[in-house]
Amino acid sequence: MTTQMQWLYEEGIGECRAALVAHGRILEAQIERESERVLAGAVAQGRLVRTLVPKKRGIVRLHSGEEALLEPLPPRLAEGGTVLVEIRREALGEAGLDGERRDKLATARAALPGQKAHPGPSLLQRIRATDIPVIPCPAHEEDHLEAHGWGELLDAAMRGEVGTEAAALRIFPTPAMVLIDVDGSLPPAQLGPKGAKLAAQAIRAMGLTGSIGIDLPTMNNKEERNIAAAQIDKYLPQPFERTAVNGFGFIQIIRRRERASLIELLRDDPALTAAMALLRQAERWTGGHGTGGGAVTLTANPAVIERIRRGPDWVARLEKRRGGAVTLAADPTLSLEQGHAG
Incomplete structure (x- = not known):
């Protein structure tokens, strides 16, 4: 069992899989499904097909046929005009209030002067760019992903449950934000830091992004709340922003959103x-x-x-x-x- 961080990469049929591992456990997991959808980071030519808010927001149709939400609209761009855009967030599947699945369009901004059209980086390209060793995992070899808990992590993501009776998380993705409820049999002064650590690890492992709210137990004083917040800083790598833990045990985290989380991808x-x-x-x-x-x-x-x-x-x-x-x-x-x- 290696203690050094490394990426395990598996090129499967229909999807590619990657896991950042160390000390026998998965720190981050990512899956990239085969799709014609544009990837985050791509620069693509499009045509403005509809203005939603004059001078502010509109829909562009890319050459691939996919539509994206462009914001803000470049000056002097009118409907029917062409524009080079950079994809900031990929399209996402989302359940509506009636239970029906809906798609959220990819989001884009106008490309910077001098940029040229190019595809977004693939999963393999993204993990290679981290400068952490990448270990290929072909199917005829030992299942290294499973040896590090791949199946357990995917099952936890599907159920939205992590932890034990002493300290456990329930994770609820909503259209507005991801809510993480911390519960367990430990006293609040111990459950707060333990729950914060579990939440930080789950956020990283499952690729949870955007606005994330964590409901920790109500703790007795500011010192206990600061100890819990410090666990977020220790186990969740930057970049992210967060609030302090308030008197009711709630803390909010903001992470840049570029693609679906593991929970969203598996449940979609x-x-x-x-x-x-x-x-x-x-x-x-x-x-x-x-x-x-x-x-x-x-x-x-x-x-x-x-x-x-x-x-x-x-x-x-x-x-x-x-x-x-x-x-x-x-x-x-x-x-x-x-x-x-x-």
Whole structure:
């Protein structure tokens, strides 16, 4: 087990995965799904198709066909005019009040003079830019991601629950902000710092960004509240802004928002999330013989099987990687999470 920080990187079918690890645990986890959507950091040509607030806000249609919210509008830009924009935040899926899924457009600003069109950095490019060693994790080798708790972290993100009876978090993403409720059996003076540490670690691990509110227990005095706040500063890397812990135990954190958090990504399309997990399992299935490869059958809920069928070339890529035929079997008695390869 290495104590040095390093990125584990896995190029899967349908998505790429990365985890920053040290001391046997995951500090940060990121997933990048295959998509035609523009990535944060891209500079792209677009056309203003609608003005929402004169001189302030409008919608541009990029050459790819995707639309983005442009703010502020450059002077003298009229509807129908072309403009070079920089993508500040990628499009996000969001549940409405009626439970229906909605998309939030990517956000953009006018590109700076001299900038040229270019794609946004991929997940692999972003982690390489950190200057931390990147370790490739091919499917035919030991599952290093799982050895560091990948499955547990994804399960926690799906459930929005972290911790134990002594100190636990419940995480609630909302359209306005992410709310983290801290509860547990420890006395408030101990639960405050412990809950703040758990919250900081979860925020980093799950990539929670934007406005984040943490509801700590009500502590007895300012000194106890300062001790709790210090845990945020210790375990959550900059850049971020935060308030002090108020008398009711509430602290607010602001982190720059560029893409979906792990919670948002996994929950946005549960059938797709289950399909990605099943394809990952199928890549690594050995049939109990100690070596991978050969034919495999994927059995799962019909919605999961349909998502795999709809993948552009996922089955073909799995067959190529395994060197054998792939059979898809739909079983309506299985939940989304119960798919298996065998």
